[in-house]
Amino acid sequence: MINHIKHQLQRVKACGADYADARYFPVEETEHIAYVQGNLKTCYRARTTGVGVRVLYKGAWGFAAASTLDSLPALFDRALDNAKVAAQRVTFPARLAAQQPVKASYESPCAVDPFEASTAEKIAFLKRIDGKLEDKTVAQRFTHLDFMKRQMLFFNTEGAEIEKKIHEVFASMKVVGIEKDGLSQERSHDLCGSGQGTRGWESLQTAALFEDHAPRIIGELARLLAAPACPQDKRSVILLPGIMFLQTHEVIGHPLELDRILGYELSYAGGSFVRLEDFGSLQYGSEKLTVRADATLPNSPGSFGYDDDGTPCRNTVLIDKGILKNAITSRHTIVEANTKAGREIFTEPGGCARASGFNRVPLERMTNINIDPGDDGLLDDIVKKTERGIILDGTRSWSIGSNREQFHFACEIGWLVEDGAVKGVVKNPTYGSATLPFWRSLSAVGSDDTCELAYVPNCGKGQPNQTMELGHRVPVCRFDNVQIGK
Ligand SMILES: [Zn+2]
Numbered sequence: 478m479i480n481h482i483k484h485q486l487q488r489v490k491a492c493g494a495d496y497a498d499a500r501y502f503p504v505e506e507t508e509h510i511a512y513v514q515g516n517l518k519t520c521y522r523a524r525t526t527g528v529g530v531r532v533l534y535k536g537a538w539g540f541a542a543a544s545t546l547d548s549l550p551a552l553f554d555r556a557l558d559n560a561k562v563a564a565q566r567v568t569f570p571a572r573l574a575a576q577q578p579v580k581a582s583y584e585s586p587c588a589v590d591p592f593e594a595s596t597a598e599k600i601a602f603l604k605r606i607d608g609k610l611e612d613k614t615v616a617q618r619f620t621h622l623d624f625m626k627r628q629m630l631f632f633n634t635e636g637a638e639i640e641k642k643i644h645e646v647f648a649s650m651k652v653v654g655i656e657k658d659g660l661s662q663e664r665s666h667d668l669c670g671s672g673q674g675t676r677g678w679e680s681l682q683t684a685a686l687f688e689d690h691a692p693r694i695i696g697e698l699a700r701l702l703a704a705p706a707c708p709q710d711k712r713s714v715i716l717l718p719g720i721m722f723l724q725t726h727e728v729i730g731h732p733l734e735l736d737r738i739l740g741y742e743l744s745y746a747g748g749s750f751v752r753l754e755d756f757g758s759l760q761y762g763s764e765k766l767t768v769r770a771d772a773t774l775p776n777s778p779g780s781f782g783y784d785d786d787g788t789p790c791r792n793t794v795l796i797d798k799g800i801l802k803n804a805i806t807s808r809h810t811i812v813e814a815n816t817k818a819g820r821e822i823f824t825e826p827g828g829c830a831r832a833s834g835f836n837r838v839p840l841e842r843m844t845n846i847n848i849d850p851g852d853d854g855l856l857d858d859i860v861k862k863t864e865r866g867i868i869l870d871g872t873r874s875w876s877i878g879s880n881r882e883q884f885h886f887a888c889e890i891g892w893l894v895e896d897g898a899v900k901g902v903v904k905n906p907t908y909g910s911a912t913l914p915f916w917r918s919l920s921a922v923g924s925d926d927t928c929e930l931a932y933v934p935n936c937g938k939g940q941p942n943q944t945m946e947l948g949h950r951v952p953v954c955r956f957d958n959v960q961i962g963k
Pocket residue numbers: 726731935936937
């Protein structure tokens with residue numbers, strides 16, 4: 478099979494293609510199990526195989542994919558024909574930035590393949606967690622497990638040969654309570670990590686990562702059900718990693734995807750308020766804000782060795798001490814952006830081109846979009862130096878401007894802070910702001926000990942839609958003078 482694919486790549490090159498690549502998935506397996514209220518709600522397992530072929534011809538891309546591998550020449554011809562048709566209409570010819578072809582392999586760290594554990598074991602695990610969530614204050618209990626296993630082989634006409642084997646494990650649990658007036662409150666916990674260690678079936682057996690949080694979320698739900706509503710006020714907001722990851726995702730990650738900045742996602746995912754002339758000078762946040770796209774973390778859904786352009790994973794500073802420096806990029810978009818800007822903003826491809834499967838084209842996707850820890854200590858240290866604030870955690874709803882120029886988030890729980898001390902819990906907490914004033918008001922960044930790596934299994938983008946996994950390692954952060962409760 479591999480020799481056939483390599484032969485076809487050379488054949489389309491001989492037929493006039495400037496570049497071509499193929500991603501062969503010998504196997505991709507997914508499993509989803511959901512347990513609700515003591516009952517198995519969903520349990521399915523899927524297995525696919527296929528090849529996706531991308532051809533660049535006279536500045537236009539053509540793509541074709543097939544799950545049957547018995548007619549590779551026809552598949553490659555279709556990709557080339559698609560590129561030829563597109564080339565008749567291209568307005569800005571696509572070109573690829575130089576990339577030394579890599580021959581390499583990558584394997585995500587996994588001790589026990591979750592697909593080797595039986596479905597019965599997995600259901601028993603969820604049943605045990607579900608039992609821990611039973612309580613008189615809990616009206617509904619939800620738990621779920623998701624597993625993914627992928628083997629991918631990448632080849633291109635430049636000579637790259639990359640093999641990747643990736644395992645993913647996602648888990649979450651949620652408790653819902655009903656107030657006297659019939660409205661609901663909820664508290665949840667998702668499996669998260671540090672970026673180190675392994676992430677196979679064994680990661681779920683580490684009780685401190687997941688199941689030990691069950692009594693905590695039940696206790697917090699009980700306090701929410703007796704809590705007053707979040708006041709309407711302007712205060713400091715102290716974001717715990719359970720909401721800070723979404724803040725980073727929606728209002729730094731998405732607006733810094735270079736395809737969005739170039740307008741490629743306008744019809745679906747949206748655009749970006751960031752302009753090419755902003756790189757190198759825009760004060761995105763306060764001096765305490767340093768942000769990276771770091772796909773080199775050893776263990777994260779946003780680490781994958783080599784992207785679908787064949788570029789090695791990088792650790793790129795996006796925002797350095799508040800100043801915008803770089804974006805989430807691929808081989809194609811940096812050439813277009815530099816050409817349109819008339820200067821070399823981006824010196825190398827960022828290694829962020831990823832496709833969600835063999836039948837999708839690579840797009841700019843977040844890797845691990847992380848905030849560097851700061852020197853403001855632990856949560857307690859930050860609270861002690863906060864006069865009037867609110868600590869926020871958990872995600873309930875989010876609404877973001879299509880160019881990410883403003884946002885409004887609702888959280889699961891808030892704790893008011895007065896004169897450097899935590900006061901009571903408030904329910905239905907919300908906050909919102911224009912994007913740049915918010916990041917510029919960042920006044921405290923917690924130490925490395927406050928960081929958590931949130932696993933995101935479901936970032937959506939692209940037409941047809943692609944659901945992608947990634948990570949955010951973020952500390953506790955405080956922002957000042959933010960509107961809450963509206
Ligand atoms: Zn997203």
